[in-house]
Amino acid sequence: MKIKVLIADDNSFIREGMRIILHTFGEFEVLAAVEDGQQAVEYCKTHDVDVALLDVRMPVMNGVEATRQITAHTSAKPLILTTFDDDEYILEAIRCGAKGYLLKNNEPERIRDAIKSVYYGNNVLQDIILDKLKGAIGAPAPAEAAADRGTPGSPIDLGRFTEREAEVMALIAKGYSNREISKELFISEGTTANYITSILNKTGLEHRTQIAIYYLTGRTR
Structure with a gap:
């Protein structure tokens, strides 16, 4: 069964180009390509x-608000397309339920993999986006914060978490999937999922992308 995709971008060249790219892969069915968030x-x-x-910047309704409404009222999983000047939208879109960020200059194969990853329940946040997030909120680098707080590898106080939960958070921040975490820590995928649920409950966060940002920046909001 093919993955059903909606494309929303106010640039017709990008919109139709993305449609063509996805059609070259047999895994997707592009249901429609619309030009603003409200239509999406x-x-x-x-x-x-x-x-x-x-897309993030669209007329009528931007991608952040569209993400919020799509998450609240539908079962579709929002995946944001962004450019290097969209820093101010990133954190808010994640709060609103975005399952990941994808830069428009990616190779077609990277776009394919990101969409599939989101479809199968993972979150996609490229390293460059994480770096931009840290810069946008003025957070110290993890190593610097560790020196200040005596906590290795993260700017947060890990005392509220078990040792295993801290390891799981560190691997999420590196972009590991549940399966990869399970292999790395020699635990089952069900146990990994339980640790993630525990972390979400302790932090009040909603999904693993937020865990990665929290681990790297110390910020939950």
Whole structure:
């Protein structure tokens, strides 16, 4: 069964180019390509969309607000398309439920893999986006914060977490999937999922992308 994708971008060249790219892979069905966030929301409400590929800056409704509404009212998983000047939107979109960030200058194969990863329940946050997040909120680098707080590898106080939970957070911050974490720590995927649930409960966060940002920056909001 093909992954059903909606494309939302106000640039017709990018919108149609993305449609062509995804059609070259046999794994996707591009249901529609729309030009603003409001159209994306309405389409997701009335159609069975698996992944909504959303530009950030769009007229009528931007990608952040579209993400919030799609997450609240549909089962579609929002995946944000961003450029290097969209720093101010990143953290807010994650709060609103974005399952990942994808830069527009990626190779087609990277775009394919990101969409598939989000569809299968993972989160996609490229290293360069994490770096921009840390710069945007003025957070210290993890190594610097560790020296200040006596905690290795992270700017947060890990005392509230078990040793295993801290290891799981560190691997999430490196972009590991649940399966990769399980192999690295020699535990089952179910146990990994339980640790992630415990971390989410302790922090009040909602998904693993937020865990990565929390681990790297010390910020939950």
